[in-house]
Amino acid sequence: MNKYFYTFGPDPKYPYQSGWVEVMAEDWSEADEKFMARFPNRDNGNVNCAFRYAEKDFENTVMSLRGNFEDYCHEVLE
Numbered sequence: 001m002n003k004y005f006y007t008f009g010p011d012p013k014y015p016y017q018s019g020w021v022e023v024m025a026e027d028w029s030e031a032d033e034k035f036m037a038r039f040p041n042r043d044n045g046n047v048n049c050a051f052r053y054a055e056k057d058f059e060n061t062v063m064s065l066r067g068n069f070e071d072y073c074h075e076v077l078e
Contacts, residue, residue, distance in 0.1 A: 002024070002054065004031040004054060007050050018071035020073045038075075038077055
């Protein structure tokens with residue numbers, strides 16, 4: 001299984017206004033399916049998050065050390 005990160009910004013339309021959700025999945029397709037089942041798409045079919053990262057890419061961001069808007073993981077979807 002791979003770990004994918006769905007991050008949130010301050011927009012009140014997001015499920016959370018900071019931090020992220022981790023999704024355990026075999027690939028991006030499965031990760032998106034799990035995420036969208038829990039958090040349906042926003043307007044125009046956009047995924048309901050600010051950005052998406054594979055684990056390796058997320059580890060290269062400052063969020064992995066300091067959080068995202070001073071918040072961390074809200075949920076893990078398996």
